Structure formats: C-alpha cells, structure tokens
Amino acid sequence: MMKIRSLFAVLILLSAGNGVAHATTYALPENSNDSVITQFHDDVPLTRAEQDETLLDVARRFLLGQAEIVRLNPDVDRWHIKKDEIVRLPNKRILPDTPHEGITLNIAEYRMYYYPPVQKGVAPQVMSYAHGVGRQDWKTPMGKTSIVQKVKDPAWHPPESIRREHAANGDPLPAVVPPGPHNPLGAYKMHLAVPGGYLIHGTDIDKIYGIGMQITHGCVRMYPEDIEALYNSVPVGTPVYIVKQPIKVGWLDNTLYIEAHPDLEGEETTLAQKVDTALKLIQKAAMTASAPAQNPPEFDRAALNKALTALDGNPVALYQRLPQPVSLSATGHAPIIR
Structure with a gap:
C-alpha cells in the first residue's frame, strides 16, 4: 500500500506542470566515489498522458530522447497513447567514466x-x-x-557531400540555408x-x-x-x-548499479562480450579506495543478465556492500536538491 501511494504521489507531481520541462539538474552524490545521480525519490517515476498523443510528445514535454522513452515503455504504442495512460520516465543515471568538468x-x-x-x-x-x-x-x-x-542564429552551408546525398534522394539543398525555423x-x-x-x-x-x-x-x-x-x-x-560507453557501472549509497544501452547502428556485440565488459567494470568499481577489491564481489548475476538483455538504460542494483566512510563534496557539505 505504501508503495502504491508513493508512486501515485510522483505521478501527480509529474502531471502537474504545464508546458515543456526545464533541463534536468542533478546534485552530485555526497560521496565523491559515488557516480549515480537521482532525480526522484521513487525508483519508478510515472506520468499521465495529458491527451491522446504519441510517446514522442511525452518525450518532448520532459526533454527526453525518443529512443530513451521508447525503451522504458516497451508495451506502450509509440504512436498512440490514450489520455490518462501511464508512461514511465527515467530516474537514476550513472555518470560516464570521464572527468567531472x-x-x-x-x-x-x-x-x-x-x-x-x-x-x-x-x-x-x-x-x-x-x-x-x-x-x-x-x-x-x-x-x-x-x-x-x-x-547565434547561424546560416547553414551544407557540405558538398551532404548536398550530393540529398540530390541523390530527390531532395536538393540550396547552397545556403538562412537562419529560421527550418534551419537544421x-x-x-x-x-x-x-x-x-x-x-x-x-x-x-x-x-x-x-x-x-x-x-x-x-x-x-x-x-x-x-x-x-x-x-x-x-x-x-x-x-x-x-x-561511447553503452555499459556503465557506479556506486550510490553503498549499492553498486549497472546501466546498459543497445549497440549503435552498425555495431553488434554478443551477450558474452557484454558480460565480459560488465565484469571488468564491476571489478574496477570494487577496487576503489572506499570499496577494497574482492575477487570478484558477490553480485546478483540474474540482475546483471537482465540488465544486459533488456538494455533499457535503467540502472539496476547488483550488489550492496557494508557502509563506507562518506567523502563530502568539494564544498564540504551535502548537495542541494533542486
């Protein structure tokens, strides 16, 4: 019952706004070794369709990518959502393994x-x-x-290669496209x-x-x-x-998560290759200063296989360690939730 009430509260929250959402701003984790960011307290934030629309309209309203929202809602008709139909939204994200600058x-x-x-x-x-x-x-x-x-307000000078491509498809381009709503x-x-x-x-x-x-x-x-x-x-x-990091691994509050995305067009890796990449990332995460190496850590293999099969970009919990000392952020205090 508490879970249902919790999801309903988030549902009302995400249906209340009008127009297009603003860019998502996340507070970085309090622990400097953590790399999972969270937008909502509930693991499965939901929204209601405001009218008969498409899944792309919902993505546009929340500034989400088309592939992202389609993968999170595999049982929803991309082209026809009825008014008040429930749509799942993303929540947690694992930061890419790059400098935070x-x-x-x-x-x-x-x-x-x-x-x-x-x-x-x-x-x-x-x-x-x-x-x-x-x-x-x-x-x-x-x-x-x-x-x-x-x-600001650039004109577009299509490269010759792109002009040839469009001409071959019966859609010739001008030498210059002036600023305006149809400028790519x-x-x-x-x-x-x-x-x-x-x-x-x-x-x-x-x-x-x-x-x-x-x-x-x-x-x-x-x-x-x-x-x-x-x-x-x-x-x-x-x-x-x-x-290009289709598989990411990261900690949040002593829980290790994995996030997996499909291969890009023209690229294909097998499940075995994905598992091998994931295992290397898990081992690397276990070797951080706050999580001494285990060889390997005892993580949830079923959860790993599910994440690497679903490839929906939703972070999945793999392993929970004993509490570690917290490293405060660079400002010396906990983040502020926006």
Whole structure:
C-alpha cells in the first residue's frame, strides 16, 4: 500500500506542470566515489498522458530522447497513447567514466552531461541533456576536444557531400540555408576542435522528434531550449569529452548499479562480450579506495543478465556492500536538491 501511494504521489507531481520541462539538474552524490545521480525519490517515476498523443510528445514535454522513452515503455504504442495512460520516465543515471568538468557526450546513450564550475556555497551539480548523434555512415568522432567558437542564429552551408546525398534522394539543398525555423542548425551552434566541422547545435522544427536517435551527419543535435541554455552557460575553451560507453557501472549509497544501452547502428556485440565488459567494470568499481577489491564481489548475476538483455538504460542494483566512510563534496557539505 505504501508503495502504491508513493508512486501515485510522483505521478501527480509529474502531471502537474504545464508546458515543456526545464533541463534536468542533478546534485552530485555526497560521496565523491559515488557516480549515480537521482532525480526522484521513487525508483519508478510515472506520468499521465495529458491527451491522446504519441510517446514522442511525452518525450518532448520532459526533454527526453525518443529512443530513451521508447525503451522504458516497451508495451506502450509509440504512436498512440490514450489520455490518462501511464508512461514511465527515467530516474537514476550513472555518470560516464570521464572527468567531472566541462561537457561529456556519451554517444552510446544519446545523452550529454555538463558540469558547471563549482561555486562557493553551492553543492556541485551536473546538468543532463538528450541529443541526437551521427548515423552509421556519418559517425560522431570520439576523444577529448573543446568548444572553439559559438554562433547565434547561424546560416547553414551544407557540405558538398551532404548536398550530393540529398540530390541523390530527390531532395536538393540550396547552397545556403538562412537562419529560421527550418534551419537544421537551429538558433545556436558551437564548433568543436575536431577536423571536419563537427558541431553541437539546435534543430529545426521538422526534425525535433529525432532528438535522442542516431540520425545526424555526425554533429550533436539538441532541443531548442537545451542548446540555448548550454550556449549561454559554456564559454569558448570548455573541454568536451566524446565517449561511447553503452555499459556503465557506479556506486550510490553503498549499492553498486549497472546501466546498459543497445549497440549503435552498425555495431553488434554478443551477450558474452557484454558480460565480459560488465565484469571488468564491476571489478574496477570494487577496487576503489572506499570499496577494497574482492575477487570478484558477490553480485546478483540474474540482475546483471537482465540488465544486459533488456538494455533499457535503467540502472539496476547488483550488489550492496557494508557502509563506507562518506567523502563530502568539494564544498564540504551535502548537495542541494533542486
């Protein structure tokens, strides 16, 4: 009964807001060795459809990626949700294994993590945004780079390769697409220090439901309000880490979690390969200073197999250790929940 009441309370909370949600801001864990962030107290936050709509409309309202919300709701008709139908939303996320500075793009989960500079008296935070990534034949490059230029209301000069592709499909492009609602770059773009002209940019109204999918020509595409917030927050020179981590492992409050996502288009790993990757990450997590190595730790094998089979991006608990000493955040106090 308590569980039902708890879920109902979250359901009402998430149905009360009007319009589009703001970007999700998470407080970083109190323990500096923990890497799982949580938005809601309930493990399974839910929302009601406000009207007859699609799952993509719900994703748009909560600034979620299309693939993300579809994987969390495998039994829901993507194209037809009836008014008051229940939709599951994401909650916990495991931070990618990168420095907690600047921007991290985890291509495997179509999601970005921005770590604002720590301010005196404010607990460290991370902001998370959905984004689209490059298709199989236009892969987004991996590695560390930085933002080298920012442009508001950009015109788009389609590269010759893209113009040839569109012409071959009977959809010729002009040499220049001026700023406006149908400009594929949206209202903001940020250049990365990567050969080939890779960008982080907004989107046009025609492709807004493609956020959170593998659809671009290599660039990183974001919702209009998300790219605006990011553009106004990050200066030129901000480091950007582009990684591909479909399987992530991390601690929260002495519980070890695993988060698994499907392979990108054009890539395929077997279950055995996924298990091997997961075991290495579990062993690495068990060797942290606050969790002395066990060879290997006694974790829930059934939960591991379920996570690696479902591949829904929902963190699953694998193992609980004895309480460890807490390492406070850089500010010396617990995070503030926003």
